[in-house]
Amino acid sequence: MQEILSATSFIAIYGLSYGVVLFLISIGLVVTMGLMRVVNMAHGVFAAWGGYIMVNMMNAWGASYYVAMVGAILVIALVSVLVERIFFFKLYGAPELEQALLTIGLAFIGVASLNLAFGPDIVAARLPAELGASIDFAGRSVQAYRLFIIAFGAAVMLVLWYIFDRTSFGARLRAAVDNRGMAAAVGINVRRLFSIAFALGSGLAALGSAIGVAVLPLEPMYPLKYLVLILIVVAMSGAGNVKLAAGVSLGLGVVDTAGRYFHPEIGSFLIYIAMLVYLMARGGKLAAVHAR
Amino acid sequence: MTTVGSTLLERHRVRPAEYVYWIALASVFFLFPRNLSLATSIMVMSLFALSLDLILGFAGVVSFGHAAFFGIGSYCAAQLALHGWSEPISGALIAGLAAMVFALVVGPLVLRFTGLPQIMVTLAIGIILYEAANKASSITGGDDGLGGIKLMPLFGTFEWTAYGQTAFWYAFGWLLLLFIALRIVIASPFGVSLQGLRENTLRMRFIGTPVFGRLLRAYAMSGFVAGVAGAVSAQVNKFAGLDMLSTDRSIDVLVMLILGGVGKLYGALIGAPVYMLVHHQASEWNPFHWMFVVGGLLIFVVMFARGGVLGLLEAGLGRLPGGRAQ
Numbered sequence: 001m002q003e004i005l006s007a008t009s010f011i012a013i014y015g016l017s018y019g020v021v022l023f024l025i026s027i028g029l030v031v032t033m034g035l036m037r038v039v040n041m042a043h044g045v046f047a048a049w050g051g052y053i054m055v056n057m058m059n060a061w062g063a064s065y066y067v068a069m070v071g072a073i074l075v076i077a078l079v080s081v082l083v084e085r086i087f088f089f090k091l092y093g094a095p096e097l098e099q100a101l102l103t104i105g106l107a108f109i110g111v112a113s114l115n116l117a118f119g120p121d122i123v124a125a126r127l128p129a130e131l132g133a134s135i136d137f138a139g140r141s142v143q144a145y146r147l148f149i150i151a152f153g154a155a156v157m158l159v160l161w162y163i164f165d166r167t168s169f170g171a172r173l174r175a176a177v178d179n180r181g182m183a184a185a186v187g188i189n190v191r192r193l194f195s196i197a198f199a200l201g202s203g204l205a206a207l208g209s210a211i212g213v214a215v216l217p218l219e220p221m222y223p224l225k226y227l228v229l230i231l232i233v234v235a236m237s238g239a240g241n242v243k244l245a246a247g248v249s250l251g252l253g254v255v256d257t258a259g260r261y262f263h264p265e266i267g268s269f270l271i272y273i274a275m276l277v278y279l280m281a282r283g284g285k286l287a288a289v290h291a292r
Numbered sequence: 293m294t295t296v297g298s299t300l301l302e303r304h305r306v307r308p309a310e311y312v313y314w315i316a317l318a319s320v321f322f323l324f325p326r327n328l329s330l331a332t333s334i335m336v337m338s339l340f341a342l343s344l345d346l347i348l349g350f351a352g353v354v355s356f357g358h359a360a361f362f363g364i365g366s367y368c369a370a371q372l373a374l375h376g377w378s379e380p381i382s383g384a385l386i387a388g389l390a391a392m393v394f395a396l397v398v399g400p401l402v403l404r405f406t407g408l409p410q411i412m413v414t415l416a417i418g419i420i421l422y423e424a425a426n427k428a429s430s431i432t433g434g435d436d437g438l439g440g441i442k443l444m445p446l447f448g449t450f451e452w453t454a455y456g457q458t459a460f461w462y463a464f465g466w467l468l469l470l471f472i473a474l475r476i477v478i479a480s481p482f483g484v485s486l487q488g489l490r491e492n493t494l495r496m497r498f499i500g501t502p503v504f505g506r507l508l509r510a511y512a513m514s515g516f517v518a519g520v521a522g523a524v525s526a527q528v529n530k531f532a533g534l535d536m537l538s539t540d541r542s543i544d545v546l547v548m549l550i551l552g553g554v555g556k557l558y559g560a561l562i563g564a565p566v567y568m569l570v571h572h573q574a575s576e577w578n579p580f581h582w583m584f585v586v587g588g589l590l591i592f593v594v595m596f597a598r599g600g601v602l603g604l605l606e607a608g609l610g611r612l613p614g615g616r617a618q
Contacts, residue, residue, distance in 0.1 A: 033408075039407075039408050039411070087591070087595075090594075090595055096354070096407045096408055096411070097348075097354050098594050098598070100354075100356075100411060101546070101547075101550055101590050101593075101594050102590060102591055102594040102595065104543065104587075104590060105586070105587040105588065105589070105590030105591040105594070106587065106591065107587070108583040108584070108586050108587030108590070109583070109584055109587035109588065109591075110587075111580065111583050112580045112581060112582075112583040112584040112587065113584075115578075115580035116580070116581075120580065220580060228415060228416075228419065231408075231411075231412055231415070232412065232416075234408070235408060235409055235412040269419065269420050269423045269424075272416045272419055272420050273420065275412070275416055276401070276413065276416055276417075276420075279405070279409055279412070279413060280401065
């Protein structure tokens, strides 16, 4: 009994914290894909650069974990607007294959530049003492850091829910996701909405990698290594659906963690099988992706 | 006045430039006798890129996991040779059929999707197969791969020489043979209907085309050609390993095809050599720096040269056969 409880709490805490990181990194792509219909394979680059910027602010300037996190988010949000203006304007309305190829090119350049700037090795961040400490939780000692991620993730989800469901910005965003032409016709500046949403999404990705720095270790291959996971969240939640994305991310985190816990030998591809089954069950009707 | 029929025939007629291409390829044997193994692997990748062009360029099916078929062909050919079936041509045919069977199994899954879900499904199938091969080390040799392949002399007479003369002509033969076969396929009513599906699936359905059946047949053919390419790779390198199944290889072949030009067949035959020769020159580089080149190429082609190298050539030299009207 004790053992079952211990295993359950382990899977819940590690799975959920993993799921939160996944959610934060992917949510930007879920929104921008719903909005702009662009398959952005380079989304992970923003996440990775965010994490790296945070770690380097901490190491070089002695900034605290929290301050460096905010700094990294701001830098990434600003840079992402530039990238969007330079590369993405050509892609709106282009076939998905071309979008995928150009953004894979961007992802490759992102990976190569990370290696050039920070070297090929895994970079570790010093967590603040209060996060590194262990806490006794349901008969098991867990790092406070994991609980912090879950609490923080819940807070971010609430804020996002509020923004999307309760503010005028959210209403305009949802209108543009549902029908871009109609939204533009009633006077919404869709182009500016794109840029804001893109910056928001990239900033959230930076937040995800910064907060998940000890969950998904930083390395130059980061943008490609976790790309598939990000895309799985996007493909499963259907573009633009924030609530579903939260559910899918947390579900994937738990399934993946449970899989690795009980069946380490097959655990590594359990989520791919889960995705295939899910996509098949929905019969390829990922309506949001295709409604043009 | 030009009728539709005659334009289609016109488009698939053999042009003088094509003879030049094949003669140039064959003359590599005499001009660069020290680089035969590089030339052979370029021809293998050309064949692989051709298989991708059939479904991507002509049927409009996107695949980010095409290495699955290449890898199955490789392992199948290696296992056949290791179990005493050392006749290479039949070995490659059986390996191609094995990959084709796999294509028929996963095809119904892949072909019910389009766009991003299709990209994701093909990616996932590729990754699952890679992981499965990694775990099933009794069949695949795991990380070590399958080595020590011994083959009968080609046609019972030509020994497999150390400098790869036989391997060169073996790969050349497969490439030419399957290229001609694909030329015939895309010029056939079946091939033309595939191009119709690429342009507008809905309208093809309206005029009564059995969409799924056509796509599945094309997918199976593509799987067969990719499987043969993988088998030839295993046979001439006397080795089959995990990297033949990897997503990297799927992306590589996609880049080669895009670089050469999609939907023209010759795009595959030009993209693969260009990509691999540049890569060969850069082989001493840090692999991360190589990613700058590939990334830059992809961005350049999509932003400025959508027809790839061949598209640029066409703009200057007039059209090559088998292409889509630009």
